[in-house]
Amino acid sequence: MFGRLLWKLLRSNLGRLAVALVGVTSGATVISALLTLQFDVERKLTQEFRALGANVLISPGRSGQAFTPSQAPSGTSPALMDEGRVLAEIDKSRTPAVTAAPFLYIIARAADRPVVVAGTWLDHMRLLDPTWKIEGHWISSRDDETACLIGRNVARQFAFTPGQELDLDYLGRQAHFRVAGIIDAGGAEDNQVFANLLLIQKLASLSGQIEIVQMSIHGPKKTLDRSVAQLTAALPGYEVRPIRAVTQAEGRLLDRTRLLIMLMVVLILMLTALCVLATMAALAMERRKDVGLMKALGGSISRIVALFLAEVGTLGAAGGLIGCLMGIGLARWMGERVFGASINPRWDVFPLTIALMIGVALAGALPLRLLGKVKPAVILRGE
Amino acid sequence: MAALVEIEELRKQFGNVRALDGVSFSVDAGEWIAIMGPSGSGKTTLINILGGLDTPTSGRAIVDGTDLARLDEAGLTRFRAEKVGFIFQQFHLVPYLTALENVMLAQYFHSTTDEGQARAELERVGLGDRVDHLPGQLSGGEQQRVAVARALINQPKLILADEPTGNLDEANEQTVLRLLQELHAEGHTILMVTHAPEIGALANRRIDLHHGRLVPAPVSV
Numbered sequence: 001m002f003g004r005l006l007w008k009l010l011r012s013n014l015g016r017l018a019v020a021l022v023g024v025t026s027g028a029t030v031i032s033a034l035l036t037l038q039f040d041v042e043r044k045l046t047q048e049f050r051a052l053g054a055n056v057l058i059s060p061g062r063s064g065q066a067f068t069p070s071q072a073p074s075g076t077s078p079a080l081m082d083e084g085r086v087l088a089e090i091d092k093s094r095t096p097a098v099t100a101a102p103f104l105y106i107i108a109r110a111a112d113r114p115v116v117v118a119g120t121w122l123d124h125m126r127l128l129d130p131t132w133k134i135e136g137h138w139i140s141s142r143d144d145e146t147a148c149l150i151g152r153n154v155a156r157q158f159a160f161t162p163g164q165e166l167d168l169d170y171l172g173r174q175a176h177f178r179v180a181g182i183i184d185a186g187g188a189e190d191n192q193v194f195a196n197l198l199l200i201q202k203l204a205s206l207s208g209q210i211e212i213v214q215m216s217i218h219g220p221k222k223t224l225d226r227s228v229a230q231l232t233a234a235l236p237g238y239e240v241r242p243i244r245a246v247t248q249a250e251g252r253l254l255d256r257t258r259l260l261i262m263l264m265v266v267l268i269l270m271l272t273a274l275c276v277l278a279t280m281a282a283l284a285m286e287r288r289k290d291v292g293l294m295k296a297l298g299g300s301i302s303r304i305v306a307l308f309l310a311e312v313g314t315l316g317a318a319g320g321l322i323g324c325l326m327g328i329g330l331a332r333w334m335g336e337r338v339f340g341a342s343i344n345p346r347w348d349v350f351p352l353t354i355a356l357m358i359g360v361a362l363a364g365a366l367p368l369r370l371l372g373k374v375k376p377a378v379i380l381r382g383e
Numbered sequence: 384m385a386a387l388v389e390i391e392e393l394r395k396q397f398g399n400v401r402a403l404d405g406v407s408f409s410v411d412a413g414e415w416i417a418i419m420g421p422s423g424s425g426k427t428t429l430i431n432i433l434g435g436l437d438t439p440t441s442g443r444a445i446v447d448g449t450d451l452a453r454l455d456e457a458g459l460t461r462f463r464a465e466k467v468g469f470i471f472q473q474f475h476l477v478p479y480l481t482a483l484e485n486v487m488l489a490q491y492f493h494s495t496t497d498e499g500q501a502r503a504e505l506e507r508v509g510l511g512d513r514v515d516h517l518p519g520q521l522s523g524g525e526q527q528r529v530a531v532a533r534a535l536i537n538q539p540k541l542i543l544a545d546e547p548t549g550n551l552d553e554a555n556e557q558t559v560l561r562l563l564q565e566l567h568a569e570g571h572t573i574l575m576v577t578h579a580p581e582i583g584a585l586a587n588r589r590i591d592l593h594h595g596r597l598v599p600a601p602v603s604v
Binding site for chain 1: 427431434436437456457460461462463464465469471473475477478479480484487488489490491492493496533
């Protein structure tokens with residue numbers, strides 16, 4: 001009978017309940033979208049930050065081999081790392097690195113002028129720093145020893161365009177490249193030439209040696225810190241260093257974004273409760289007669305109010321569910337607009353949003369307390 | 384026969400107005416009592432107190448051994464559900480419930496619902512083919528018959544009828560009065576408020592109220 005009465009109550013006040021339903025649904029839509037963003041914002045923002053480039057550097061630190069002029073007379077880094085060992089430890093640590101690329105820098109000569117040449121994994125260049133712009137095309141094969149990328153300042157200096165040939169000289173050893181693309185990085189990379197790591201190692205007679213590894217690690221700060229700690233333990237003596245400016249800015253922005261979203265959720269919950277409150281106040285007045293009659297027939301106030309609370313709870317659940325479904329679309333739209341990428345629906349947001357909406361609807365049903373004061377005799381007299 | 388209803392020096396005051404002023408009488412089980420008197424004489428107040436809808440200012444009202452003045456809100460609610468069946472002048476049906484559901488509502492507040500029993504009660508009052516109609520789809524007489532079925536569904540000790548035919552045309556009035564006569568014949572105790580002497584004449588006994596006082600001239604019929 002309870003379900004039957006509930007159904008009839010809902011049907012009998014469709015107009016007024018529809019107004020409250022619109023309010024609850026609107027609130028649930030925005031809240032579920034915000035909560036989806038809240039859960040996803042860390043991933044999205046981390047992706048955004050990863051677009052700014054590497055956030056971890058591995059360098060020789062104290063244990064790096066000291067260079068002697070005989071090894072690198074025209075100037076390389078003061079210390080080097082064993083490529084095989086470092087990369088093996090990165091693999092073993094299962095660090096969720098988006099990209100890791102080893103680098104070996106030399107200063108070679110092109111057309112009799114010095115130029116910084118970075119030997120690296122050319123196929124990871126674009127992944128490591130997605131904000132770089134290129135004229136020409138990226139190099140997709142790590143083994144390609146014939147092509148190179150050059151910074152825009154180098155291109156200007158030597159009047160290079162993509163497709164042209166570049167000859168490098170290092171200590172009398174020559175290398176010949178075709179310029180695949182010109183990079184506009186907006187930084188020091190604009191003054192460098194990027195070529196195949198193996199070839200540069202051979203050119204510098206530093207086979208298996210690298211100077212740094214740049215890593216771009218996905219995930220929140222704690223993931224980053226854990227990865228750094230793991231690698232530090234695995235590579236004693238080497239320096240595994242997060243790039244502080246990036247990670248700290250990321251942490252601050254994440255905290256502020258979370259706070260903003262939570263404040264908005266609270267505000268919307270309050271507004272939704274007010275909407276339900278207004279509707280329920282009107283409904284409570286309308287239902288005085290029904291309640292008076294029910295009391296006259298022996299209905300206890302707890303049983304009667306339970307009926308009306310179930311009605312309000314149903315309203316909250318229905319509004320929450322519809323709002324969640326609409327929130328998927330809103331979250332996707334917001335994701336596209338804010339992050340330029342779609343936000344995937346989070347199913348764990350559903351029960352949370354529905355529970356919040358039921359809670360808000362019940363809080364908004366406070367005027368139903370007035371029904372407890374209804375005197376059946378007064379109502380039946382028509383007063 | 385044992386008294387089902389005992390009233391002693393019952394008083395009810397609304398502000399400065401004395402609705403009931405020292406009323407005393409008793410009703411035996413199975414009696415049909417007509418409570419008569421002009422408007423404002425305290426008839427409905429008396430019925431409301433006996434039905435546990437209102438509480439007396441002083442005096443005692445005992446129904447089936449229960450002193451109503453001693454009951455709290457929850458006790459009065461339970462009393463209404465178990466001991467009395469109401470028939471109101473205005474029918475007072477829930478407009479969005481069908482005839483069947485209106486009857487079952489009283490069952491629900493009493494204990495558990497039994498749809499078959501509710502249907503049988505509606506068939507008894509001649510509404511077997513109208514069970515799924517809403518009050519708005521029923522005539523006044525039919526609505527009052529639904530109210531009678533609702534009043535009877537929990538087999539109450541006492542039926543309280545406040546001007547049960549006051550809103551009905553003559554044909555429907557006769558139908559409802561016939562129902563009350565049947566109920567009385569079955570042994571139900573009925574207290575009925577009415578203005579009409581010819582309706583009051585159907586009862587075993589008549590109690591007259593004037594300005595909240597009993598006029599000690601009950602008429603045996």
